[in-house]
Amino acid sequence: MLHARLREIRKSKGLTLQDVADRVKPDGTTAQTIGRLETGVRTLTIDWIDKIAGALDVEPADLFAFPHAGDILIDGAVTASGSVLDQEEGLLPLRPTMKNPVAVRFLENMGQYHSGDVVVCEQLTQETLHRAAGCDCLVKDETGRRHFGKLFPTREADTIMLAPITASGSIRASLKVDMVAPAIALMRSLSH
Template sequence: MLTRIREVRKAKGLTLHDVAVRCAPPTTAQTIGRLETGTRTVSVGWLNRIAAALEVEAADLVTLPDRADLPVAAILGADGPAAPRKPMTLLAPTPGGAMVGIIVDVAQGDYRAGDALWADKLAPEDFGRALNRDVLAPRPVGRFAFGRLVATDDGRVQILPATPGARQVVIDAPWIAMVRQLVRSL
């Protein structure tokens, strides 16, 4: 079976050790390396463990005949564009379990009109994961607050809006959505 474990790991900016520690139960970087290179057979169990550690679907770690992969033509580095040393592909964004989408209609902060934001929906006990990240939080009567999460305390969040000069918003939120991925058409 051809796997894409190394490609996915590198696309997420993780080391072999990072993935090994994230596995449940943890394993060694050497084992992950052997699974990546094919010197050790990848079972369905290993595929599921590594997928969970990388926060992707197990199907993202194997080459499937019915899925079109996007080949990497160049890598933009400090010395300019260069061809990859070996064939690489990009992962297409796929929605996870509790995700929501946000469409930017008018430019705000770092976001341009037409941007699509993919966000992970978090429960109050996980709000700390989103500190200093952009979030969407529900407000009463179908309204929302959007901006940088600057503080959280027992379900109460403090959000600094992306609009210059806007005042900080403090609200009780049953959930927040932390921006994970930006999709921008040029």
């Protein structure tokens, strides 16, 4: 099933309804018309698809979500020690609202996480790393190894401390990281 992504794309570009309306070629349109196209009150014809795609500076196909498009890869498995094994674990059929999602599956119970849980994390940029302080995070160190634990900043600007989720894990102090992704969502099977 298709659904229009007009609002999602417009908001991700920081545009108002009026901004998009003004960009429609050749003569523009009204903010009300754009709103009606976004909500489905007005039919999104081929002509409108082309106009809106041009106004948003995207390909026409980008205006729609197709089944399995945007799935999040579960690309690792967290062990009891907090290490992340490099193994593909499947796909989450979600349309993420975050820019760089990554997910891991837990192999064993670890604190609040149960065996089989999938945690979706959002990769941060250097400018937004401060948001990860005190959060459960997936991190990749400078050697390429991945770990999951509670992140704490250190006095050194380019290092962190990663506390284990369980007693069987180990504290990783003065860890230099290439990637930090705090946990954003927990997916748990209802059968557990």
